[in-house]
Amino acid sequence: MSSQPKLMVVASAGGHWVQLMRLRMAWRGLPVIYLSTEPGLADIVATVTREDGSPPATFASVTDANLSEKGRLLRQLFEVLLVVLRYRPDVIITTGAAPGYFALRFGKLFGARTIWIDSMANAETLSKSGREVGKYADLWLTQWEHLARPEGPHYMGSVL
Amino acid sequence: MIFLTTGTQLPFDRLVRAVDDWVEKAKPGCEIFAQVLPATHGPYRPRNFDTRERLSPRDYAEIFDKARLIISHAGMGTILTALTRGKQICIMPRQVKYNEHRNDHQFATVERLKDYPGLFKARDEHELPTRLDAAMRSIGSSRPEAIGLFADRGFTDNLRKFILTGQT
Secondary structure (H helix, E strand, O other), rough: OOOOOOOEOOOOHHHHHHHOOOOOHHHHHOOOOEOOOOOOOHHHHHHHHHHOOOOEEEEOOOOOOOOOOHHHHHHHHHHHHHHHHHHHOOEEOOOOOOOHHHHHHHHHHOEEEEEOOOOOOOOOOOHHHHHHHHOOOOOEEOOHHHOOOOOEEEEEEOOO | EEEOOOOOOOHHHHHHHHHHHHHHHHOOOOOEEEEEOOOOOOOOOOOOOOOOOOOHHHHHHHHHOOEEEEEEEEOOHHHHHHHHHHOOEEOOOOOHHOOOOOOOOHHHHHHHHHOOOOOEEEOOOOOOHHHHHHHHHHHHHHOOOOOOOOOOOHHHHHHHHHHHHHHO
């Protein structure tokens, strides 16, 4: 890996996205591809990267889907695969949900360093995807100290 | 203006109905803007305000900025957005027993989330009216101090270290 790893940061639109954006000092100044499920967020990414003084970021959007929409979920999976293949990121960071899970799994398959930050919304138990992703995440985090375990998920802080 | 939002994923008519009833009784005397995903079967039609199904991110940001009070499901996105903009927000959680979500994580959010200035938590539609009244009173007296735009620096510094080195 060069000294400037290429990042892909992933979150579905809504709460997962809002949490991801609160973490962006972690990749300020690095080359970044944002991936979400709402094309309108391209605008927001352009504005905030300018305000942060970061280089212009790439933005990609895939089909929105939840766990009960199998057809859309399958389409999302293929679209995420194409985006990961196209950009071949060195590091993948995600706050969930489904597109983040897919991106992390594909990223891991292609040798990327992977970071899962489970949503702050999961205060009693990890999300389903958050539990399953554990063995593929190089850094597996919960945002609630009481959910951390020695074998993971770990606690490093929260977005709030 | 009061902005009622139920998010874009699932309907939440129990909240819409409770807010409609409250508006009728409390007469807040300001415009209500509602972003509501209607229920597939027999959606509730509020008597006291119009609803929109979806808003573009830009429109959402604009309405959010104009609103003095946000009323919302207990979704982290809306909560974080309200806190960073110094808005009063009143939240009520979705519950599985009413088929409003796949699990009760929103209830956990209401129980576990610390108190923040301007954040009003109602556990259900019975608690909502008094919490809304309290929120309205607080709008008159103060504006909550906004939280910062970013997560704690220690957290993002550690993430950055892991991004660059693979070590925590």
